[in-house]
Amino acid sequence: KAGVTQTPRYLIKTRGQQVTLSCSPISGHRSVSWYQQTPGQGLQFLFEYFSETQRNKGNFPGRFSGRQFSNSRSEMNVSTLELGDSALYLCASSFRTSGMYNEQFFGPGTRLTVL
Amino acid sequence: KNQVEQSPQSLIILEGKNCTLQCNYTVSPFSNLRWYKQDTGRGPVSLTIMTFSENTKSNGRYTATLDADTKQSSLHITASQLSDSASYICVVSAVGLTGGGNKLTFGTGTQLKVEL
Numbered sequence: 131k132a133g134v135t136q137t138p139r140y141l142i143k144t145r146g147q148q149v150t151l152s153c154s155p156i157s158g159h160r161s162v163s164w165y166q167q168t169p170g171q172g173l174q175f176l177f178e179y180f181s182e183t184q185r186n187k188g189n190f191p192g193r194f195s196g197r198q199f200s201n202s203r204s205e206m207n208v209s210t211l212e213l214g215d216s217a218l219y220l221c222a223s224s225f226r227t228s229g230m231y232n233e234q235f236f237g238p239g240t241r242l243t244v245l
Numbered sequence: 246k247n248q249v250e251q252s253p254q255s256l257i258i259l260e261g262k263n264c265t266l267q268c269n270y271t272v273s274p275f276s277n278l279r280w281y282k283q284d285t286g287r288g289p290v291s292l293t294i295m296t297f298s299e300n301t302k303s304n305g306r307y308t309a310t311l312d313a314d315t316k317q318s319s320l321h322i323t324a325s326q327l328s329d330s331a332s333y334i335c336v337v338s339a340v341g342l343t344g345g346g347n348k349l350t351f352g353t354g355t356q357l358k359v360e361l
Contacts, residue, residue, distance in 0.1 A: 170353075171353075172334070172352070172353040173289075173351045174351075175349065175351070218286070220288050222288070227347065228347070228349060229276060229277075229339070229341065229347020229348055230276075230277075230338075230347055231276070231277045234279075235291070236281075236288030237288050238287055238288050239286075239287070239288050
């Protein structure tokens with residue numbers, strides 16, 4: 131069974147640009163969650179989608195948005211990039227919603243650098 | 246406010262030695278607790294997941310314990326190997342009361358380094 135895949139793996143953008151990251155969950159998983167990870171900050175929750183509906187949202191500005199398609203693939207968009215958006219963006223999938231008693235599988239992440 | 250605190254922040258041990266990582270939480274109402282291992286630059290990998298009725302759960306050389314009364318969990322690593330060098334993250338799930346499902350609270354992790 132293929133794991134969670136994220137594309138691209140590395141990305142370099144400049145301030146003010148926008149970026150779209152993609153996540154393909156494990157086959158059969160309906161929940162996709164997005165996280166931002168920066169050194170010293172740990173994992174910060176962005177949002178979770180389940181069956182194309184946003185279930186939970188973290189405390190990030192409206193520049194961060196996402197969506198989920200009918201095949202459970204998800205995209206995350208960041209508009210008007212700022213230097214502080216440089217981070218590892220992780221996607222995770224699970225069969226049920228992430229907080230339920232079920233295993234959550236993480237992808238390898240997309241390393242975003244904003245110059 | 247739901248919080249997860251891990252200790253120590255970092256730890257260095259010699260190969261072959263055992264170690265124990267701690268996780269204290271104030272998450273309520275409690276649903277389940279997970280431990281993840283994250284290698285540098287990679288996504289976390291699940292080690293264990295426990296609900297309140299599970300006191301101990303093992304995954305190879307990794308053994309997690311949970312005391313739901315004191316809201317503490319520990320991760321014990323036996324006979325450490327160089328490949329155990331990683332960040333270990335404790336995550337606690339709270340039952341969702343206002344819709345939207347359960348919510349996860351992440352600890353900031355313990356950075357473990359295993360040396361020869």
